[in-house]
């Protein structure tokens with residue numbers, strides 16, 4: 001499989017190259033040159049497989065020659081062996097044709113573990129036998145950071161620098177990052193919001209002073225390997241609910257558009273998907289884009305769903321590319337316009353292309369709290385606030401299909417918000433039970449390229465020593 005950049009002018013790479021590069025050198029994002037497809041029979045044959053076997057089966061065409069099939073399966077078995085639930089991503093029934101897909105049974109209690117446990121192993125595998133070192137730079141609104149740090153802490157040949165917005169992540173999220181004291185882990189709280197952190201990461205990739213001296217790589221969903229691993233649970237869930245005979249709808253709490261884009265990829269691969277619901281909080285740029293063609297930035301508002309407090313959604317670029325006839329030059333011009341004006345109108349082709357599969361909803365804090373409270377009262381389930389946004393959106397959907405809401409985080413990560421809505425304070429699971437007794441390490445820096453880039457340059461190990 002070959003990978004092309006959404007902006008059309010970066011080198012075409014294989015899976016190994018795209019994984020190590022993270023972001024394309026023209027500022028675009030790597031996508032597979034073509035979408036592999038599975039026949040109805042091949043989808044039906046997934047029914048008896050374990051999660052790791054399903055993962056290897058779905059990812060094989062994307063990985064191509066970069067790994068043998070035995071290597072890929074072994075990596076999947078190791079990655080998903082670290083999850084605390086035998087089903088890895090279990091389905092829980094909430095009501096008639098209403099399901100939760102619990103994605104938070106990994107080491108850091110959010111869906112990010114599903115991809116990042118594998119990505120950490122892929123980095124290690126691809127570096128073995130080379131003298132390459134990786135300098136990973138990432139931005140987090142709370143969950144990617146801890147999952148990425150857990151995946152690479154202590155690994156030889158890798159330094160990780162993780163930027164989070166100061167005071168805008170929950171205490172549990174922050175401590176899951178800052179209490180990891182491995183020498184290769186560097187936590188940076190920036191005086192700004194998540195969008196600034198993400199823009200700084202992209203600016204560092206474009207800065208020759210850094211990219212010329214260090215082999216930079218990404219753990220955010222700008223890295224294709226992240227999304228590839230997330231495609232798996234759409235298949236895994238849908239097959240358990242009757243696919244390929246029966247189509248399934250998914251409601252996805254959305255910020256950076258990575259998780260729901262993985263659902264789009266599953267549909268492009270042949271999975272019968274009835275609808276993908278893009279559920280946003282009041283930071284609703286994606287809802288405006290999908291409902292009115294208006295992708296224009298506002299100011300990031302701080303909410304009880306901090307992981308979705310995002311205005312510029314990196315992966316939306318991948319959708320615009322795919323729906324715009326994969327014209328890299330046209331997309332590059334569209335994105336340049338967005339960078340300059342903060343606003344972008346979807347073309348008719350992009351709007352029409354999205355409207356068949358996607359629908360969207362904006363859910364405010366009151367409706368989110370109501371969904372948490374009602375679910376708890378009616379079923380005893382305690383939802384995390386992000387999941388509640390998607391469940392509220394799912395309940396507005398009229399579709400003749402099972403609806404699966406992606407439960408993206410464990411409620412204990414957001415204890416204050418959960419307690420306010422339900423009166424219940426969820427306990428931290430045993431693996432992080434002592435989080436508040438651990439020592440923290442983190443620096444605070446201004447949100448400027450000079451400050452952050454300078455810090456990375458000072459603390460990372462150059463590629464050629």
Ligand SMILES: Cc1ncc(COP(=O)(O)O)c(C=O)c1O
Nearest residue numbers: 143254255256257258259307408
């Ligand atoms: C708990 C949680 N839910 C939902 C999201 C949004 O997912 P995405 O950024 O892939 O749209 C995030 C952040 O990515 C998250 O951490």
Ligand SMILES: N[C@@H](CCOP(=O)(O)O)C(=O)O
Nearest residue numbers: 140141142143144220221307
């Ligand atoms: N919500 C995310 C933001 C980064 O998203 P990513 O999927 O692109 O890594 C977070 O929790 O950090």
